[in-house]
Amino acid sequence: MHQNRSGSPGDPSQHIPTDGVVAIVGVGLIGGSIAAAIKAHHPGWTVVGFGRDPGRLDEAREAGLIDVAQEIDGPPTDPQADFAVVCTPVGRIAQDVRAIARHCRDGAVITDGGSVKATICRDAAGSLERGIEFVGSHPLAGSEKQGWRHASASLFQQKTCVVTPTAENSESAVSMVESFWRSLGANVASMSPQDHDRILALTSHLPHVTASALAGLIQAGDFDAFAGTGFRDTTRVAAGDAELWTQIFIANQKEVTAALDRFSEQLSRFRSAIEQQDSQAISDMLAAAAAARKRLDHECD
Amino acid sequence: MHQNRSGSPGDPSQHIPTDGVVAIVGVGLIGGSIAAAIKAHHPGWTVVGFGRDPGRLDEAREAGLIDVAQEIDGPPTDPQADFAVVCTPVGRIAQDVRAIARHCRDGAVITDGGSVKATICRDAAGSLERGIEFVGSHPLAGSEKQGWRHASASLFQQKTCVVTPTAENSESAVSMVESFWRSLGANVASMSPQDHDRILALTSHLPHVTASALAGLIQAGDFDAFAGTGFRDTTRVAAGDAELWTQIFIANQKEVTAALDRFSEQLSRFRSAIEQQDSQAISDMLAAAAAARKRLDHECD
Incomplete structure (x- = not known):
């Protein structure tokens, strides 16, 4: 169903030059952590932070997280970027890919960190010129914390990063993006943007809806006094940023509603078994769920 | 809707004698933690552990958690218990209340730690003789860990314990049970068994169903590789014991199905807004959910 290229990464830095200019658009938790990880793993690179809040960018520069701070809507910068990572909210990524392309050299590669891929890959790729390519990415890493002050060079260590090449991408651009994430410590899984959106609708977007509901x-x-640790765990993600998640649900509308329908079917099976007081059916469903949940801990703790 | 008596507890030990015999039926995490808390707060009491696995009880006795280990289905013990707490699985509590009553003195008070109250209070109270009374309790404390080896004397500190008196209970028996939980550090909330079941269906039983689904x-x-921290948090409780939760759902069938219906309505509102790509409606619902979830952290961290 999906092609996982992480089995034979070879030398993770084989496609990564030892120096160059990398542009990071949106220096928040993810963008800031990418900057910190680049500083740790690629000391020869120049990191240029792009954004629309020069004051905030200057602080990140003074803190040593980025080398240069630039206004993304300003005139094309010199030197031009060899590689760019767009880490802005999902609803703005496609336009920011086009915006950062003006600051990139011919043939540069652009990727992103968005939680939805099909609409972004479609909207971002079409408008690029001068041999510049966009290859979508989604590092499955994050935190309830926001902002570059919480950035960590190790955020991507041992985390899955999904890379979503399309038929329009060159092999070299895809290799560059995959090698980049591997060089920051991530395990790369490669699949189509559509497969990504279908899977993440189930494993990330759906849990956010159920927690919020x-x-x-x-x-x-x-x-409140009767909401114990179970309720708190089960709803923790609901405290997340409402605007960011609205954009994700809108951008992945088809797959999120499909995931909600699958979930509702599952919920109906539970409801019927409970209503009929069918101990065996309830117990079987709970045991299967418990086994699935415990497997996650064994795999990743 | 519910009567909360924790506002004016007075001296928490006012109704608690300084010595006596307390029976604990089922020395697992909850029963063991009650034993440990009694050792810490009421050193004059004799703690008798009752169960059906003498070998396991002997280990708890050798570890100093209980003073005496007894077989619950054996002949009436001497000395008789002044107070008993039944901490067995929900489906067995009513019969264990009747069983432990044989080991209690006339006029003794029995409570429990079950997650469902209406059926237990109905089934347990009816059959008691010699002035022995049952008053239902539900301490909202627990852990993913099981067994007395994980017991902690501080498990109930600052946790809510719901006490569910009925019209048949005497004021003195209710006071005894409330004072007991307060003396172990809990905040007591008093309400009817039916109110308890309706509220806990929403705050505890429902999240277990959604996590399992x-x-x-x-x-x-x-x-699995695409199930990040959000999925893991949201499903954590699903790893719990399938048999215990089956008993809870069966015992609280009416309220759990009602809670599932309320949840499904909420989920449908999200689904409609997402399907219609109604950003404002999605954002409003997410923001309301985020505010409710954040409030829990502010109140209890």
Whole structure:
């Protein structure tokens, strides 16, 4: 179903030059962590942070996270970037890919860190010129914290990064992006943007909807004293940024509604078994779920 | 809606004698933690552990957690218990209340630690004789760990313990049970068994169903690499004991199905807004959920 190229990475830095200019658009938690990881793994590179808030970028520069701070909507910069990573919110990535392309040399490679891929890959790739290519990425790393002050050079260590090449991408651009993420410590999984969106709808976007729907049931506040660790764990992600997640749900609307339908079917099976007080059916479903959940801990702890 | 008596506890030990015999039925995580907390707060008490696995009880006795180990189905013990706490699985509590009553003195008070209250209070109270009373309790404390080896004297500190008196209970028995939990550090909330079951269906039983339904969607295992911290948090409780939770869902069937219906309505609102790509509606629902979830952290961290 998906092609996982992480089995034979060879030398992770084989496609990564020892020096060059990398542009990072959006120096928040993810962009800042990429900058920190580049500083750690590629000391010969110049890191240029691009954004729309020069004051915030200057602080990141003074802190040593980036070497240069640039206004993305300003005139083309010199030197031009060899490689760019767009880490802005999902709803703005495609336009920021076009915006950063003006600051890139001919044939440069651009990737991103967005949680949705099909719409972004479609919208971003079409408008590029001068041999510049966009290859989509989604590092499955993050934190409830936001902003570059929480950035960590080790954020991507042992984390999955999905890279989503399309038929329009050259082998060399795809290799560059995959090698880049591997060089920051990530395990790369390669698949189509559509497969990415279908899988992440289930493993990331759906849990956010269920957590938010649950948290929405205690809005009045009178049940707070009765919300124990189970409720807190199950709803933790619901505290996330409402605007960012709205953009994700809109951009992945088809797959998120499909995932919601699969989930609702599963929920109906539970409801029927509970209503009929069918102990065996309830127990079988709970045991299967417990086995699946425990497997995640064994694999990744 | 519910009567919270924790506002004016007075001296938490006012109704607690300085010595006596307390029976604990089921010396697992909860029963063992109650034993440890009694040792810490009521050194004059004799703690008798009752169960059906003498070997396991002897180990708890040798470890100093309980003073005496007894077989619950054996002949009436001497000395008789003044107070008993039944900490067996929900499906067995009512019969264990009747069983432990044989080991209690006339007028003794029995409580429990079960996650469901209406069926237990109904089934347990009816059959008691010699002035022995049952008052239901549910300490909202626990852990993914099981067994008395994980017991902690501080498990109930600052945790809510719901006490569910009925019209048949005497004021003195209710006071005894409330004072007992307060003396172990818990905040007591008093309400009817029916209110308890309705609220906990929403704040505890429902999240277990949604977590299990989510975890059930990744049974095949091929999506494990794409299940990040959000999925893991949201499904953590699904790793819990399938048999224990089956008993809870069966015992609270009516309220759990009602909570599932409320949740499904909420989920449908999200689905409609996402399908219609209604950014404002999605964002409003997510923001309300985020505010509710953040409030929990502010209140209890």
